[in-house]
Each structure stands twice: as structure tokens, then as C-alpha cells.
Amino acid sequence: MENKTPAVAMRDITKTFGNIVANDKVWLDIYRGEILALLGENGSGKTTLMNMLSGIYFPDAGTISVDGKEVVIRSPRDAFALGIGMIHQHFKLVDVFTAAENIVLGLKEGGKLDMKAAAAKIRAICDTYGFDVDPDQKVYDMSVSQKQTVEIVKVLYRGADILILDEPTAVLTPQETDKLFAVLRNMRSDGKAVVIITHKMHEVEDLSDRVAVLRHGQFVGDMLTKQTNAQEMTNMMVGHAVTLNIRRPEPKNPRKRLEVKNLTVRNVDGIVKLEDVSFTANSGEILGVAGISGCGQKELLEAIAGLQPVETGSVTYYEPDGGAEELLGKDPLAIAEKGVVLSFVPEDRLGMGLVGSMDLTDNMMLRSFRRGKGPFVDRKSPKKLAEQVVADLSVNTPGVSTPVRRLSGGNVQKVLVGREIAAAPTVLLTAYAVRGLDIGASYTIYDLINQQKEAGVAVIYVGEDLDVLLELSDRILVLCGGKVSGIVDGRRTSKREVGLMMTKLGGGDANE
Amino acid sequence: MNKESRFHISKRKALPWYKAWAIRGAAIVLALIVCALITTLATGLNPLKVYGTMIQGALGTPRKVWTLMQNLAILLCISLAVTPAFRMRFWNIGAEGQVLISALACAACMILLGDKVPNAVLILIMIAASVAAGAIWAVIPAFFKAKFNTNETLFTLMMNYVATQLVAYFVIVWEVPKGAGKIGIINQSTQAGWLPQIGDYKYLLNILVVAVLTVLMYVYLNYTKHGYEIAVVGESERTARYVGIKVEKVIIRTLLLSGAVCGVAGLLLVGGTDHTVTTTIAGGRGFTAVMVSWLAKFNPIGMIFASLLLVFLGRGASEISTVYGLNNSFGDILTGVILFFIIGSEFFINYQLHFRVKAEKGGEANV
Structure with a gap:
């Protein structure tokens, strides 16, 4: 040859x-x-x-x-x-x-x-x-x-x-x-x-x-x-040796944090994107969500985050101290005002999570700019946060006043994840968190997600790489055409089983 | 493959500011050379003399300088008005109508209340009425945009015609004397509702008001929570909703502001200098302001220079047509050439041309 x-x-x-x-x-x-x-x-x-x-x-x-x-x-x-x-x-x-x-x-x-x-x-x-x-x-x-x-x-x-x-x-x-x-x-x-x-x-x-x-x-x-x-x-x-294993610590003291019941969502064209979806997400646990792209993953996360109008169903948040709060019908601001710290790393980083033309500091401010009295924004603490995220997650950027659009995909994601985690959330929603990221950056993100899990956060991880989902998740929710095809134990299931459930409701009687 | 083009274009990474300004400077020099050629070829005049006349026409006497400053102030004021909307990617091209309708409201107060209330009260009412009229004219398209996602460009444009027709109608209602087809100077004897003059300077008040507005707008857009929200909504509505910004509210609030500042322009025009209202009182400046705002990349400080340039060119152009007995359009030709080069220079700031060298060895000259 x-x-x-x-x-x-x-x-x-x-x-x-x-x-x-x-x-x-x-x-x-x-x-x-x-x-x-x-x-x-x-x-x-x-x-x-x-x-x-x-x-x-x-x-x-x-x-x-x-x-x-x-x-x-x-x-x-x-x-x-x-x-x-x-x-x-x-x-x-x-x-x-x-x-x-x-x-x-x-x-x-x-x-x-x-x-x-x-x-x-x-x-x-x-x-x-x-x-x-x-x-x-x-x-x-x-x-x-x-x-x-x-x-x-x-x-x-x-x-x-x-x-x-x-x-x-x-x-x-x-x-x-x-x-x-x-x-x-x-x-x-x-x-x-x-x-x-x-x-x-x-x-x-x-x-x-x-x-x-x-x-x-x-x-x-x-x-x-x-x-x-x-x-x-x-x-x-x-350029140096890396370990290719994803940690999966045992969940510590998992407790019900988020309960989704009979959620049905139609998009603007009236097409059903989610149908009768029910599941629970526990604290200290990673719930993986698998499915062919466009099977309702986006709608599911956006409905929980208050960004997607819902036809029927409920999303109940259980506070660590026992209280309960209904999240449906509230917009992101109302959810935050109820004291629910819900962080969301959306799929479309520059189209939804961040503002491409703004610099790191101004992007850090997105979540916090309302803080403080008076009409003026405070850029000092967001700047500190930006510097901290850059240092902690080793973001490769010329400085905190560089527009995020100029950063590479992995660094953009680090900025977004860094900001969302900095809010000390109790629920963390991530959609395709490592899409387009290289190995080094991906493992950094898995590590960050695991740290959140160990800190008692309920993590919902929508992923596309089944190998990773199987290594990272405690439980996996499989969506198929907007319906729940099944919820399986991440430690026991196989790639084949999940793959079949993705293409066929319940994954049953597939004869191959 | 040899038939392929002789150059190709690529996007530049950020250019240091001094290089960007060098390109802009080169563009102006080129524009002046092209204008000189056109002048010589078309009229046979000495181009240097023509340029001298332009400068004379714009800055020749103190009175001309004051007029220039006044025109600059009004154009800048309207440019400031459209800028918050533009930063939000809301293409408000209805400034013309917003200025007209507030000019009409201001004139209405002066005519109807001229001798009925004390002057100070009248001026306060005029301010309120002008600002409110401009704001209402801008918020109507904003409301429909926010609720039904209508096209704001068409909507604001149509509102201009409605405003023009309304002014035309009331000019006839209030014409003095009957049959004149114009209102004439309002309250000429009592000067009721005329904004106070500072010292001997007729235009100073307008200039000061707009100077203060410029600073306020700069601060509002860059350092306040509102300004930040406007930038986020403009860049991505989805990101705005994601962080809980109420997009509809921001659109309506911003257009209220945009229209209100147009209202100030209408007030200054009617109450401050013209003391009358006509259908052409805005004089197309509602549209020129769009260009000013874009030229300055929506930066209020940059807009001072952009409007200065446009006003200077306009004043200079009309001077050369008078002095040399040329057709009015000749000045416009020169203005057009200069603007073409200035706007064109932005292309060379953002993009790079790579010319192909004769030898096919793949060598490239970068320009």
C-alpha cells in the first residue's frame, strides 16, 4: 500500500x-x-x-x-x-x-x-x-x-x-x-x-x-x-498521556429533586414533540437522556427551564429542605425568583446560552445583571467570575474582554458551563454538552458534571455518544419519537439495548 | 483553472484601530481625488478652489458655523433616537414620522394654548406633548412587533406617510392667513411657547440639549441594565428569553425611548428654532439619521463625527452650487462619491483582497 x-x-x-x-x-x-x-x-x-x-x-x-x-x-x-x-x-x-x-x-x-x-x-x-x-x-x-x-x-x-x-x-x-x-x-x-x-x-x-x-x-x-x-x-x-475512563461515583443519598409527570408539548406548528413523558430526577445522580436527535430532548429541557409552552403535565421541584414548587407556567425569571437555582447548558451555545459578540465578562453577566439596586450594571464581579472561570477551567482566550465568538468550540462551552455551575445550582440541565469538543475538553466537562453530581446536584445529561452515556449516567431515560421508550440502569444496560430502544418504543421484539 | 478570478476575498481577523483609521483616511483621500477629477472633467473648474468654497460654505463665517452646529445638533438628536432601536435590531426607519408628529403636537400646543396659560407652563406642556407624540408614534409598530411579530421596517415606514398627511391636514386647518397654505411663524408677537434663547445665541440651547442627550444615551446604552438588555435582545432573542428577559417588554420600552428622543428633536425644531410646522420640517433627516447611526456603528460618540461629516458635506455642496452657478445636483454628486468611499472603506476594514501574482507558483500578495 x-x-x-x-x-x-x-x-x-x-x-x-x-x-x-x-x-x-x-x-x-x-x-x-x-x-x-x-x-x-x-x-x-x-x-x-x-x-x-x-x-x-x-x-x-x-x-x-x-x-x-x-x-x-x-x-x-x-x-x-x-x-x-x-x-x-x-x-x-x-x-x-x-x-x-x-x-x-x-x-x-x-x-x-x-x-x-x-x-x-x-x-x-x-x-x-x-x-x-x-x-x-x-x-x-x-x-x-x-x-x-x-x-x-x-x-x-x-x-x-x-x-x-x-x-x-x-x-x-x-x-x-x-x-x-x-x-x-x-x-x-x-x-x-x-x-x-x-x-x-x-x-x-x-x-x-x-x-x-x-x-x-x-x-x-x-x-x-x-x-x-x-x-x-x-x-x-x-501530547501527553491521558486516562480514557470516565468516573462514575456511586450516588450519595439520592433524593427526589425533580418530578416530571405526563408532560405533553406541541411545537408552534402544532406537532406533538413530547407525549405523556414522566420521570424523576434525583439529587446526587446523573440522569442520561438518550434518543435520536429531534426526539423531544430539546423540548424536554426547555419545558423544565420554563422556555417552552406546555400543553399538559407538571414539573415539580422538591427543595432540599422538603418544600415543593411547581415550575410549569413560570418563565426563567419567575423560577429563579422562587429560589430554584436551575442551571441550563443549552444545545445552541452561541444562539441561546451566550451572546457571541459580547466578551466573557458581559456573558458572565447574563445571569446576574439584575443584581444590585439602581439602573447601572456592575461589571466588576462578573469580570472576577470570568477571570476565575478562565483560570479554573483553563479557558484558552487572549483575555476576558475577547468576544466569545472568537473562541474555539471547546472554550465557548467551558465559559458556558463555568457560568452555569458558578450559580451553585440544585438542578443542572445539559444538552449535548460535549458536542464538537475534543477529548481533553470533553473529559474536563465530564469531570465538572461529576463534581456537580457529588455536590448533590440533580443532573440531567442529554447526550448523543452512547458510549459516554453508558459510562457516565446512573440511569438513562430513552426517548423515541417524543415518548419515553424506557428508563434503564446505566450500570447494567448495553449499547445495543439502548440503541434499539431509541429506534423502537420499548426496544422490544426487535428480531435481529 | 487559469480562467479563475485574479483575486479572492477573505474575512480579516480584528484589525488594530490605527490600521482601520489609516484605511478610512486613505478612502477620504481617494474620494477627494476622484471628486477633483469629476469636477475638472465636468465643469473645468479648479478642484482645489471648489474644495475651498465648500469649506467656506460650511465654516466661512460665525453665522455659518452656528447654522452648521444647529443642523448637526438636530441630525445627531434624531440619530441618537434611532440608535437604541437599531442596537436591538429593530429597524426603526420611522424617525421622520416620529419627528413630524411631535413637531405637530408641539405646534398644536403653541397655537391652541398660546395666550391661555403662563409661558413656563406652556413650555412644560409642549415638552410633554412632543415627547408623548413621538413615543406613541414609535410604540405603535413596536406593540405590533412584540405581539404579532409584524415587520417593523414596513410599519414604521408607513407611519411616516400617516404623519406627513396629518401635518398637511393641520397646516390647512391652522393656516395663517387663510389661503396661504402654511402656518407661518406661530405667536410672532407674544413669542409664547418659544424656547428661551441663551444670550445672543439662537441655536445654543438646541446644541446644549443634544450634547447632554448624547452623553446620556452613551451611558444608557453602555452602562445600564436597560442598555445591556437591549444588546442581548438584539443579538439573540432566544438568549434573552433563556435568561428571563421579557423581550416584548424590552421592545416596547426601547421604542418608547426611541420615539421620545425623536419627540425632543421635534420640540427643538418647532419650539426652539423654526416656530412653525411644515410637512418638510424633518427634511429627510429621519432617514439620514439611519445612515449616521450605521456609519458610527451605533456608537453615540462616533455619531457626532458621522453627523458632522454629513452636515458639512451638505452645507458645502449647496454653497458650491450657488457660488459657481452649478446645478444643485453637482454638490450631491460629490457628496455621493465621498460617502461611497467612506462606506466602501468598511469593506476593506472587514475583508482582505488577495491578488494573484503573474507566476502560477501559488505566491500571493496580500493587500
Whole structure:
């Protein structure tokens, strides 16, 4: 395998943004008939490197060769002409168009646009690799995994034989991930070169033939997947040894903290998002919530936090000293005024939890700006809090007066979690707390959540990585289509059981 | 691939302030050069002389300086008014109507109560009426935005026409003398309801009021809880609700303020300087204020300079058309060119052009 000419050879690639060196003399070889996993922590320059290959960025220095010939890639069109296609983490599709319309969008073919021929070609591609795409389906009707499939077909339609996928499994269920991997393996046997950017070690081990590791914008090394293991790869990524185990302390003196009964929620379009959901969350315990994305997780947390109008049901809060308080029908301010310290780390960090254009200090103030008499805001204590969060959680930022939008995903999350924990909550709601975070940052977040649990907080942890949910949660609530599919013991259940419950109510009689 | 464009554009990371100002300075120099070329080609005049005349026209005599300051004060006042709404991403382009309606309210007080109440009381009533009228005119679209999420841009724009028609109607009702089609100077003999003049300076009161307003608005937007709430709502309504800010309340409160400050502008125009009301009393400044606010990136202190620039250009442009007997539009052409360059310079502050060098070696020159 190593004797072949690489499909793509990147040599001494350097790219800087202002003072930040995103890539520093990176070497990378990509071979046909091989799946390469590109590993690295957040901000290590994986996406930047791949963006240069797909024509989004242009390198400051260095050369790129395709099939041994040096090339200049100035735009995605150039990349396509060389057979390079990238599937981005955030889909770039037009919602009101059909799959086929999206796929042909932007193509400059001579003659009239022939949608029938396009649809036929799309079907042919789908048959070759085992995709399931209806060319006439509108994108707004599609699930996340269907949209991703459209993105992949779009790239193949343009004749790409070097495919780059940026964290493709972040939004998929285990079953959907398996399907995607099967397709990628088909592509490999078809002689295509596949590059997958990911954080998940078990996926790397499952899928890839070779691994290349970046750290702080520099190329650390590459090796065959079967000759390495998760621990070694992680150490290379992080630069020092890390332990890959998540602690799960036994709950101490768990007591009923939050009781949700018969909760039913409709969204603005009148569609039922949650139906008759009941469960209890105990203090000193982590309740994991599993489910395919869009199964009501968001509505559940927002209903508890007072952000989502509810049709029926109740959410009762039991105070540590025994009193009870109904939370439904109250907005976040009213809940706080009742003395209930409910912290919420929402899914959309910059769209809901934080204000991107404001600096760290002003973001710390979001929860506390009403404090103090008089019309003026006090920025002194939020500034101290910001400095403390930066120090305690080792947030990588030039200072507390940097707009949070400029920080990387992991650091944004640390700021948000830091603020929410600083309020000394009794209930902590987290939605996809580690989405897009690298290993180091993820483990910091797991640690913080565990500390809260040990401090007697009732934690509700909505997650997408089943491996983590199974390691972290004391109990797991599985949602399926807005209903409770079951509540299982995190220490006894298996990934397969939870996966089945996610796709089928109760997980029962699945015959496979 | 060789057919690809000769340059590409990328977003800059934050630029140090001195570089940003260097770009702006270069833009103004370029604008002056282009204006000079246009002047020479189109009229054959010496461009330096034309520039000299512009400066003369704007700052030539103490009286001209005072007029400039007065125009600056009114434009700045209206710009201050729209700014809180803009910071909230509420596109209030109804300042024109809000100024008009408060000017009408102010004039109504002067006409109807002119000799019936003591002057001090009359002035207090005028202040209350103007501020209330502006606030009401602004809060109507705000209410519908908050309750039904109507489009505030269209709504506030339509309110302008309603205000203009109302003023046109009352001008006929109160016209002096009958058939004149205008109100004329109100209470010319008694001067009832005329805002007091400080010393010999007719415009000083207006200027001082707006100066104080500028400082207050700066403090309000940057250092108060209200100002903070406005910024959060503007950036993300979802974040605002998440921390328990009542978005509807903030929208209505902010537009009350926005309209009230427009009311002050109407009061200063009618009670302070013009002592009459016409349909053109706002003179398009409700719209120019939108530009001032944007040019200054919603910063009240920056707005002083932005309105100074616009007022200076306007005064200078009208001077050259008089002095050289040129068509009025010529001044506008020069103003347009200068604004084009200044607004265009923001593009170069935010983005970077990379030009392609002849050799295809992938070398790049950064500009």
C-alpha cells in the first residue's frame, strides 16, 4: 500500500489567520482504496487543512499534488475538477429544493438542465453504494442523516473520487453510523480515497486503515490503524498521556429533586414533540437522556427551564429542605425568583446560552445583571467570575474582554458551563454538552458534571455518544419519537439495548 | 483553472484601530481625488478652489458655523433616537414620522394654548406633548412587533406617510392667513411657547440639549441594565428569553425611548428654532439619521463625527452650487462619491483582497 503514488500529497502546507498558525508545514498523504482518519484536538487544524484541499482556503505556503502532479486549488470548483469533494459538518443545502435540485445546483453543464437525467444518475450512484435517497424529496422533509446522504451524493455526482468528511457521525444514531460506514467501505473497495475527520476513537478503530494525527497545527505522525490503539492515538493527539475512563461515583443519598409527570408539548406548528413523558430526577445522580436527535430532548429541557409552552403535565421541584414548587407556567425569571437555582447548558451555545459578540465578562453577566439596586450594571464581579472561570477551567482566550465568538468550540462551552455551575445550582440541565469538543475538553466537562453530581446536584445529561452515556449516567431515560421508550440502569444496560430502544418504543421484539 | 478570478476575498481577523483609521483616511483621500477629477472633467473648474468654497460654505463665517452646529445638533438628536432601536435590531426607519408628529403636537400646543396659560407652563406642556407624540408614534409598530411579530421596517415606514398627511391636514386647518397654505411663524408677537434663547445665541440651547442627550444615551446604552438588555435582545432573542428577559417588554420600552428622543428633536425644531410646522420640517433627516447611526456603528460618540461629516458635506455642496452657478445636483454628486468611499472603506476594514501574482507558483500578495 505504501508503494503506491498517493492520490493527494500535501507538502509543507502552512496557513495562518492573523497571528494564529492554523497549519505549520503539514505533510499529508492520501491514498486510493484507503480510509484515512484525520485525528486531532479542536483547533489542531484538521478542518483548515481539509478546507485547503477542497478550495475553501488557499495555503500561505506549501504544495499540493494530485496523482503526482502539482496543482493549484483556488476554489471548490478547482477541487471538483481534480475529483476532490468535501462533506462539511454543517450541511450546505437549500431547504426548499429537492434532493436532485440541490445536487445539480451550481453545476455548469452545457445544454438544458435535464432533471430527469439527473435523477437517473442520482439513482445509479445510490445503487452503486447502497444509499437511500429519493431525488424528488424536499430537503426540509429530510432527517439529518438523509441530508448528509444528499451531501455525499452531491459530491459523488460531481465525479469526486477523493472524499473528505468532516465529523460525519456527530449527528447520527449508532444504526445510521453503521450504515454510513458500510457505504464508506463500499467506496474504499471501489478505489476511492476517503478522509474522515473525527474525535471518536472507536470509529477510528472500526473504520479506518490509516490514521494521521495533527497537534497544534503540526503533523505528529501517521500509522496503520491495526498497529496502534486508542490510548496511543489519544496520547499523540494530546501530547501527553491521558486516562480514557470516565468516573462514575456511586450516588450519595439520592433524593427526589425533580418530578416530571405526563408532560405533553406541541411545537408552534402544532406537532406533538413530547407525549405523556414522566420521570424523576434525583439529587446526587446523573440522569442520561438518550434518543435520536429531534426526539423531544430539546423540548424536554426547555419545558423544565420554563422556555417552552406546555400543553399538559407538571414539573415539580422538591427543595432540599422538603418544600415543593411547581415550575410549569413560570418563565426563567419567575423560577429563579422562587429560589430554584436551575442551571441550563443549552444545545445552541452561541444562539441561546451566550451572546457571541459580547466578551466573557458581559456573558458572565447574563445571569446576574439584575443584581444590585439602581439602573447601572456592575461589571466588576462578573469580570472576577470570568477571570476565575478562565483560570479554573483553563479557558484558552487572549483575555476576558475577547468576544466569545472568537473562541474555539471547546472554550465557548467551558465559559458556558463555568457560568452555569458558578450559580451553585440544585438542578443542572445539559444538552449535548460535549458536542464538537475534543477529548481533553470533553473529559474536563465530564469531570465538572461529576463534581456537580457529588455536590448533590440533580443532573440531567442529554447526550448523543452512547458510549459516554453508558459510562457516565446512573440511569438513562430513552426517548423515541417524543415518548419515553424506557428508563434503564446505566450500570447494567448495553449499547445495543439502548440503541434499539431509541429506534423502537420499548426496544422490544426487535428480531435481529 | 487559469480562467479563475485574479483575486479572492477573505474575512480579516480584528484589525488594530490605527490600521482601520489609516484605511478610512486613505478612502477620504481617494474620494477627494476622484471628486477633483469629476469636477475638472465636468465643469473645468479648479478642484482645489471648489474644495475651498465648500469649506467656506460650511465654516466661512460665525453665522455659518452656528447654522452648521444647529443642523448637526438636530441630525445627531434624531440619530441618537434611532440608535437604541437599531442596537436591538429593530429597524426603526420611522424617525421622520416620529419627528413630524411631535413637531405637530408641539405646534398644536403653541397655537391652541398660546395666550391661555403662563409661558413656563406652556413650555412644560409642549415638552410633554412632543415627547408623548413621538413615543406613541414609535410604540405603535413596536406593540405590533412584540405581539404579532409584524415587520417593523414596513410599519414604521408607513407611519411616516400617516404623519406627513396629518401635518398637511393641520397646516390647512391652522393656516395663517387663510389661503396661504402654511402656518407661518406661530405667536410672532407674544413669542409664547418659544424656547428661551441663551444670550445672543439662537441655536445654543438646541446644541446644549443634544450634547447632554448624547452623553446620556452613551451611558444608557453602555452602562445600564436597560442598555445591556437591549444588546442581548438584539443579538439573540432566544438568549434573552433563556435568561428571563421579557423581550416584548424590552421592545416596547426601547421604542418608547426611541420615539421620545425623536419627540425632543421635534420640540427643538418647532419650539426652539423654526416656530412653525411644515410637512418638510424633518427634511429627510429621519432617514439620514439611519445612515449616521450605521456609519458610527451605533456608537453615540462616533455619531457626532458621522453627523458632522454629513452636515458639512451638505452645507458645502449647496454653497458650491450657488457660488459657481452649478446645478444643485453637482454638490450631491460629490457628496455621493465621498460617502461611497467612506462606506466602501468598511469593506476593506472587514475583508482582505488577495491578488494573484503573474507566476502560477501559488505566491500571493496580500493587500
